[in-house]
Amino acid sequence: MPPDTHRHDHDHAEDAQTSGGSCCGSAGTCGDIVPATPAPAGGRSFQVSGLDCAEEVAILNKVVGPKIGGAEHLAFDVINGRMTILDSAKSLSDGEIAELVASTGMTAKPWDAENASVDQAAHLARQRLFTALSGGFWAAGFLWHIIETGMGGALGLFAGHGEAPMPLVEAGLFAVAILFGVWLVAPKAWSSARRLSPDMNLLMVVAVAGAIGLGEFFEAATVAFFFSLSLYLESWSVGRARNAVSALLDLAPPTARVLHDDGSEADVPASAVAINARFIVRGGDRIPLDGEVVDGAGAVDQAPITGESALVPKERGDEVYAGTINGEGTLTVRATKAASDTVLAKIIRMVGDAHARRAPVEQWVAKFARIYTPIVMALAIAIALLPPLIFG
Template identity: 35%
Template sequence: MKDRDGTDHDGATAVTTRLQVQGMDCAGCALKVENALTRMPGVRTVDVSVARGSVTVRHDQAERSEMASRISALGYTVADEEKAEADRTRTGEDHAGHSHVHAQPDAGTRWWQTGKARLTIASGLALAVAFAVGKSAPGAERWAFLLAMLVGLVPIARRALSAAVAGTPFSIEMLMTIAAVGAVLIGATEEAATVVLLFLIGELLEGVAASRARASIQNLTKLVPKTARLEKGDGQVREVEAGALAVGDLIQVRPGDRVPADGVVVSGDSSVDEAPVTGESIPVRKERDDTVFAGTVNGDGLIRVRVKAAAADNTIARVVKLVEEAQESKAPTERFIDRFSRYYTPGVVVVAALVALVPPLLFGGDWSGWIYKGLAILLIGCPCALVISTPAAIAASLAAGARRGLLLKGGAVLEKIGRVTAVALDKTGTLTSGKPQVTDIIGFGRSEDEVLRFAAALESGSSHPLAAAILSKATERQMTIPPASEASAIGGKGVRATVEGMKVFLGSPKAAAELAAVTDAQRGRIAALNDEGKTVSLLVLDDKLAGALAMRDEPRPDAERGLELLSDAGIRTVMLTGDNRRTADAIGNSLGIEVEAELLPEDKQRIVTELQKQGFVVAKVGDGINDAPALAAADVGIAMGGGTDVALETADAAVLHGRVSDIAAMIDLSKRTMTNIRQNIAVALGLKALFLVTTVAGITGLWPAILADTGATVLVTLNALRLLKPRGEAP
């Protein structure tokens, strides 16, 4: 049990301290911080959140300054306590951490203002100066490159030493330090300086990507307006901060305004665009006792809403929380080179040391000759070719994918997407185009063209999605639309006007039945259209039913083929949608995909998690904010082209052209890439093993060792470039 001051009561008093940390960009960062703090006396548990940029420590009165010092020694920056408190106050977070909206420590900091950027720029400038010195004064070239290398290597080596002392001896920083020092020892100082710079650039790019991902999640909160119109007991209305609304408050939401809080309609009726939250493709009519969500957009009528959730617990805040939790619950996938270095780096150092020392000490060997061999082995062990082998294949795949509109965010995604066994797809904007289309025009005593022409006259000038569908159809048929006069909207029913001297009404079947007689046969046709998941509007001319128009958000042209490709690959597919059951089933049946309908964001995330528990490797495909939690929870999140920025940032990959068939193409690209990477690793390690044996045998020395590493680099690069060729095309 925890008090609001962060004190736990479990038989002994423990204090909870939360620190905001800049620069933690991956699971490896989290591991180093966790190891460093866990070794502190009195620390019980350490919870590191890369997504939130925070570290939460339960401890027995350990010093906060000591925690901050240990984290800083690893190369990260801890926000001062006053700033962190101000951030929490600004975002509405109390000391217990009950809010789900967290201030980011690096918010407002440009990438070039970070410590990583300054170090990278300094190292780059030093390397450029070294090249210039080498050209003008060859005798000083080695010393110039040595100084250039030290500019970047000293901070890296310091972090490597701190990590080693804190319990992570073979971090990637240690790997780079050993590689660079080894290169200097055998005279490859220029190479050492260049490798250090490339390492710093890679770390900088990783930090920029992580910061953007954090910012995109926090941008969700911008959907909720900052102010609300609060009704007081005396009937007066005044504008207040939306974050100050309490459960039970009564607010007014005007047409065109965003709803400032989750609540229940107490009076008024209006169409509300819920696409940001539920993915519903068509605005939903809201009446008394209906629920509305924060961030949705009120349409055509004033509604009064009773608040049922405070700002920290509204729908958008819950989506933020779900995204953050889903990101943190992913299995920590360390970068390949970091995993391999646990065994590879110490193994190489040990072998080099044994080769240099054992023969002279035990067998009277020549010290100079065996040290020379030891240095050659250390160079053979330099991970340059091995480090390049994987990024080369990844870079080629990313380029090949980009040409087809397939965006994949790094090697971890490439590795995992090829193992996908189930794909969960959103409906609106993913399997469908995301916009209603006129599918059927039926005339009751009138021609189809007449029905469409009068309907278009009524809808001229309207921006409603259904009106846009009717006008688009009229444009497609190159119709001349007659003018309408005395036009007016009837809330919740339809639109009426005078067109060509006739009274014309277009609206819901229920409203039309109040104006004109509807036969049983006509009702049957309308019901059949409804059963197909279509929205039906009836046209009445001078109190006589003239026709009907049916509209539906139709599947993308390649949706059926795309699902077939996934099925042929043995991958299970399921549709997850916030749309109503009838519409979802109609689309699902036409595409041959299993359906889960009427889902909120947390429902989609739950179903993804259930599939994972059943043993599936799950890819989630979506295009909206409502998909963000499920995208983050899935093993691989894929955003469809035209989707929201949040979906694109939260997802691991994106199909920019919006083709369903591209999902199968992305999985195929992943499988080919992983095969290529395995080939590259085999080449890099195979050549090293070969030259290790020949060096110990005295057949090869330093220069062949250098050529071995360079040759391996050339081979793996050429192999990776094969991925640039479209499949089936000769290289």
């Protein structure tokens, strides 16, 4: 029997305050329609473009939380890019919420389950395009340098151009690569600077700007492209999780064949089946809800839940789980849990929750970065300004 999992806790404030890092949406098959997990009961949900991991959760908690009475009134579904403002929060209009989110470099609009996957696909396609363009112009600039100077000169590019200025065409190609590389990061970096809360987005933009100031366009383009590429690769992992959730949701059938007291049967949406209601599962059917066998005997494939490779015999008094397959026989099952509280539903919630929370080591790194980052930036400014002022 799989261990009982904890119910999803929508209070992400504690974890989000110690969150770091950044990621973006997915690629590949993520344009497919992915069923959305249920929103928390009692609240308004918003589709947030750019909400992909714990970094964005932390930012939204800091920016939106104080305006609605605290981060405890916010709930996040990172897998689907959804932010929910609970009914316990202070009242703000949808427009005010959208403005607050926009100030973080992200965008928000009221949740629309039918169009959520379309919005996600558009965001992902834009990220993929900008990363590809940045890499393309970066490669073009490097190839131009090879054509102009030969391989020996190309190797010298990594050590700088010495006294010779970079050719205008080459500098232009690298400049376009920089533009596309930082285009999606710059709004978040600007938001970070305004909030006096430096993060890695701001650090990367500052690093690129510093390299440009020194005339090192190749180095600036390299940093911009590879940072954009790293975010894209992180996006791919989020997309894999989103597809995994979609596959899990597909395990449980949407309806149950409910057995009424008069012996009649009716197909009822699984979410509408009451606890203690009886339903029929015939051979080859997937089980729609967690329950207890009250009549019949069969053998169930529980591999999707427990990983057991062999069919597990089931008879009166045995437990069965939503998403598993009745391999043989006909079972009459009494529902013991609602559709939102099955083992399968809890697994789905835990997968989503994992992207809004961070491991203890990651939390420690984030705490360290909150101290380390401003100190390093202050030292960099001091090193740039003080020597000329002191030594002329």
